[in-house]
Amino acid sequence: MRASDLSELAAFEAVARHRSFRKAGEERGVTASAISHAVSNLEERIGIRLLNRTTRSVSLTDAGGRLHAQLLPAFDGMGAALDSLNQFRDTPFGKVRLNVPNSIAPFVVGPMLGPLTAANPDLEIEVVATDRLVDIAEEGFDAGIRLGESLREGMVAVRINPRLRLIVVGSPDYFARRAIPETPHDLKDHVGIQNIFPNGNRFAWEFRKDGEAIDYWPTGPLALDDHELIVHAAQGGVGLGYVWEQRAAAALADGSLIQCLEAWCQPEDWLYLYYPSRRNMSASLRAVIEAMRV
Known part of the structure; x- marks a missing residue:
């Protein structure tokens, strides 16, 4: 096989995974037009159309x-094979792409970045923070961070710090x-700011105390x-x-917000760093996990 x-196969695989020439180009460090040219050359050489292209979308043909799937x-x-070479290095080498919820990224990933990169000068960390639920394998991430309740099957999960909780706050x-309010039942007399996911779905405020669980929809x-x-x-x-x-x-520290219903706000499920079980763990990803694990 020629280089x-x-x-060309690597360009096609990236486009097929991202369903985007732009994202494939960003991953491979080239322009979208270069990726498109490589895929077009591949299609012309084998005489089969591999992608359906429109101005708004990219999809795979049956071929x-x-x-x-075979690639x-x-x-x-x-x-x-390349990851296995890391065992011959004194320190981890290469890039780790992490997907982290935007709402928690600053205090989950932020504190470990400085010490980790200082200890591993050949390590590159790329963090994409979004509250959109991401398929990390499909979008080319090495690992993601989520609460345990939202993990998918086929993933290896490692419990990490910190353990978080959601609280209720209001201004003086x-x-x-x-x-x-003294109990969640009192919230019916209050105005609540609704929490929504990026897809527009709303979620309830969850409270637990002494075996009683209450979901409140502001x-x-x-x-x-x-x-x-x-x-x-x-x-x-x-x-x-x-x-x-x-x-x-x-x-809360400067007094511009006051916390309430503290006894009803229990710690959330543990956070997990997760990655596809079919992948061998690189030394780079192992370094990230060791910096974050409980």
Whole structure:
């Protein structure tokens, strides 16, 4: 096989995985037009169309799907072979791509980045923070971080720090107008800022105490998918916010927010760093895990 053949197959595999010429180009460090040219050369050489292209989307033809399925084990094997060379290095080498929820990234990943990169100068870490639920294998990530309840089958999961919890906060000005709730049942008399996922779905505020579990669905006029915005809105007296405790720490410390219902806000499920079970763990990913594991 010629080097150009392998390059064209690698370009096709990246496009097939990302369903995007732009994302494939970003992953491989070239332009989208270079990726498109490589795939077109491959299609012309084999005489079969592998991709359906429109101005808005890219999809696999039947032939493209079959080729991609057969290429995956080969590329995984080559990746594992290269990763195995790390055992001959004194320190981990290469890039680790992590997917982390945006709402928790600053206090989950942030603290470990400096010490980890200082201890491993040949290690590259690429973090993509989004609250969108991502298929890490499909989108080319080495690993992801999620709560245990949202992990998919076929993943190896490693428990990591810190353990988080969601709390209810409001501003002094807000509580000057309304009594501080003593139980979740009192929230019916309050305005709550609705929490939404990037896909628009809302989620309930969950409370537990002495074996009693209560789900509260806020009905306030404001719905936000970013915890930093929720903190600012709560500071402005819009209503009560339901946010990660670490997100509100500075506002609680300076008095611009007041926490309530603390006894009802229990720690969340553990966080996990997870990766596909079919992949051999590289020394680089192992270094990241060791920096974060419980």
